[in-house]
Amino acid sequence: MKIDLENVLPADIERRSFEIIEQELGGRILDKEKAPIIKRVIHTSADFEYADSLMFSENVVEYALAAIRRGACIVTDTEMGKAGINKKVLAKYGGEVLCFMADEEVARIAKINGSTRATASIDKAALLDKEIIFAIGNAPTALVRLYELITENKIKPALVIGVPVGFVNVVQSKELVINSSAPYIVARGRKGGSNVAAAICNALLYMVDETRGA
Amino acid sequence: MKIDLENVLPADIERRSFEIIEQELGGRILDKEKAPIIKRVIHTSADFEYADSLMFSENVVEYALAAIRRGACIVTDTEMGKAGINKKVLAKYGGEVLCFMADEEVARIAKINGSTRATASIDKAALLDKEIIFAIGNAPTALVRLYELITENKIKPALVIGVPVGFVNVVQSKELVINSSAPYIVARGRKGGSNVAAAICNALLYMVDETRGA
Numbered sequence: 001m002k003i004d005l006e007n008v009l010p011a012d013i014e015r016r017s018f019e020i021i022e023q024e025l026g027g028r029i030l031d032k033e034k035a036p037i038i039k040r041v042i043h044t045s046a047d048f049e050y051a052d053s054l055m056f057s058e059n060v061v062e063y064a065l066a067a068i069r070r071g072a073c074i075v076t077d078t079e080m081g082k083a084g085i086n087k088k089v090l091a092k093y094g095g096e097v098l099c100f101m102a103d104e105e106v107a108r109i110a111k112i113n114g115s116t117r118a119t120a121s122i123d124k125a126a127l128l129d130k131e132i133i134f135a136i137g138n139a140p141t142a143l144v145r146l147y148e149l150i151t152e153n154k155i156k157p158a159l160v161i162g163v164p165v166g167f168v169n170v171v172q173s174k175e176l177v178i179n180s181s182a183p184y185i186v187a188r189g190r191k192g193g194s195n196v197a198a199a200i201c202n203a204l205l206y207m208v209d210e211t212r213g214a
Numbered sequence: 215m216k217i218d219l220e221n222v223l224p225a226d227i228e229r230r231s232f233e234i235i236e237q238e239l240g241g242r243i244l245d246k247e248k249a250p251i252i253k254r255v256i257h258t259s260a261d262f263e264y265a266d267s268l269m270f271s272e273n274v275v276e277y278a279l280a281a282i283r284r285g286a287c288i289v290t291d292t293e294m295g296k297a298g299i300n301k302k303v304l305a306k307y308g309g310e311v312l313c314f315m316a317d318e319e320v321a322r323i324a325k326i327n328g329s330t331r332a333t334a335s336i337d338k339a340a341l342l343d344k345e346i347i348f349a350i351g352n353a354p355t356a357l358v359r360l361y362e363l364i365t366e367n368k369i370k371p372a373l374v375i376g377v378p379v380g381f382v383n384v385v386q387s388k389e390l391v392i393n394s395s396a397p398y399i400v401a402r403g404r405k406g407g408s409n410v411a412a413a414i415c416n417a418l419l420y421m422v423d424e425t426r427g428a
């Protein structure tokens with residue numbers, strides 16, 4: 001098993017990786033709009049389970065691409081997720097990535113309320129006068145709070161990417177999002193993570209970028 | 215399936231998550247030194263395959279903890295990995311996390327050499343006058359270059375965390391590390407990622423921190 005010396009540069013590795021993913025998905029026919037997202041998540045995780053676990057609300061990809069084109073911002077629940085999102089492409093359309101987890105006001109409010117910083121972050125994001133894509137890869141409490149605010153008509157997200165990973169309240173929090181009125185992309189079950197959240201954002205960003213001026 | 219209202223704060227969620235992981239690992243007996251690392255990687259991925267795929271060189275945990283106590287730095291190949299590592303705990307012992315991927319000199323050298331920025335990053339790290347833990351969660355070329363420098367006696371890492379994820383050269387690059395003379399923790403196979411690299415670093419940092427002053 002030797003190193004493949006024809007594919008050592010990042011662009012070559014990525015192209016070849018997507019070819020392998022395509023092959024290993026076999027004859028499986030993916031929805032054209034969803035395929036780039038599913039493949040990029042598999043690319044970032046080497047985990048083919050996502051071909052089955054990723055759930056999409058109706059027309060969500062179309063809505064999400066339109067929101068990015070209009071300059072929607074992305075709010076994440078981790079600095080890791082923020083670090084992984086392609087901020088250059090997002091900025092072309094006027095958007096930016098925001099993470100309030102290290103915000104002092106958020107920490108103070110969480111402490112007063114006995115809630116989590118993730119919950120307080122969502123409350124802070126709800127006050128923004130912007131279209132927002134929520135990219136939640138870590139905190140189920142962020143999804144629970146989003147569900148409450150959506151149900152109370154206090155927030156209308158452009159998209160909820162609900163992919164926290166873990167063992168406590170994670171599965172349940174994702175089902176809340178699936179049962180909400182918001183457009184969603186959710187990784188059903190325990191798996192997910194900040195890397196998966198970033199991969200979904202990047203897949204959407206690259207789709208917008210490829211169709212630019214088309 | 216209801217939200218578990220007794221475990222909504224991060225510390226409670228983490229404690230309960232580790233209990234569930236322990237239960238689901240069943241009667242399996244993990245090496246005492248390796249267990250906190252294996253469990254934290256499962257915690258960050260919800261993927262029990264890591265219980266089998268994580269490979270450790272002899273006494274690597276003991277060596278790694280000693281290196282952290284002496285102030286070793288951590289060099290990562292992604293900003294995501296850097297974002298995920300607990301820099302506060304590392305700083306207590308005099309270490310810091312470095313990532314050279316966005317370094318302009320590194321970009322220039324990679325371009326001149328027709329190599330990757332990850333390769334050039336390793337060359338730059340090799341010039342540091344410090345003990346280094348390499349936490350590689352993305353670029354197989356970083357591991358290939360590390361292997362070359364180790365073999366040529368040009369670098370002597372305190373630890374190589376070899377957990378890139380992917381489909382091209384990833385499996386092979388990890389086997390190189392396993393066959394090198396360096397202390398290693400490697401996730402054999404395709405799986406891994408910056409989140410896994412950060413989780414391994416954090417598991418080691420928390421082990422050092424728990425035994426502080428003991």
